[in-house]
Amino acid sequence: xxxxxxxxxxxxxxxxxxxxxxxxxxxxxxxxxxxxxxxxxxxxxxxxxxxxxxxxxxxxxxxxxxxxxxxxxxxxxxxxxxxxxxxxxxxxxxxxxxxxxxxxxxxxxxxxxxxxxxxxxxxxxxxxxxxxxxxxxxxxxxxxxxxxxxxxxxxxxxx
Numbered sequence: 001x002x003x004x005x006x007x008x009x010x011x012x013x014x015x016x017x018x019x020x021x022x023x024x025x026x027x028x029x030x031x032x033x034x035x036x037x038x039x040x041x042x043x044x045x046x047x048x049x050x051x052x053x054x055x056x057x058x059x060x061x062x063x064x065x066x067x068x069x070x071x072x073x074x075x076x077x078x079x080x081x082x083x084x085x086x087x088x089x090x091x092x093x094x095x096x097x098x099x100x101x102x103x104x105x106x107x108x109x110x111x112x113x114x115x116x117x118x119x120x121x122x123x124x125x126x127x128x129x130x131x132x133x134x135x136x137x138x139x140x141x142x143x144x145x146x147x148x149x150x151x152x153x154x155x156x157x158x159x
Contacts, residue, residue: 033063040091
């Protein structure tokens with residue numbers, strides 16, 4: 001099997017359960033992720049978010065449409081000032097204990113896996129953006145962080 005990068009879409013941030021949520025969508029389909037899959041994933045997202053702990057409420061998610069029946073939602077939330085909390089969900093992937101092959105039927109995975117090779121590119125950018133906007137300045141800038149996203153393109157190498 002030959003490896004190929006996938007497309008990375010960057011929809012605007014949204015607010016979910018009082019948290020600013022930056023969004024990344026990964027798929028091989030130039031049309032993007034199907035709207036019904038996106039709707040189902042974001043309906044489950046509140047279950048994946050940690051309780052407030054005093055850290056500015058920010059999360060970034062990677063929604064990935066697999067090449068088969070699977071869809072995956074990775075939620076990375078900032079906690080304890082500078083630590084990433086991870087929670088994930090999957091749909092349509094019986095190998096991950098999904099009850100069926102419906103890509104809109106998301107269930108939390110409970111696995112400690114933080115992402116596959118196509119889902120990881122935003123993590124480094126988000127680490128740097130958190131340092132740039134929240135940890136380095138005298139006054140943290142949550143708005144600046146919320147609007148500093150990895151540019152759309154592919155999941156591959158970047159200049």
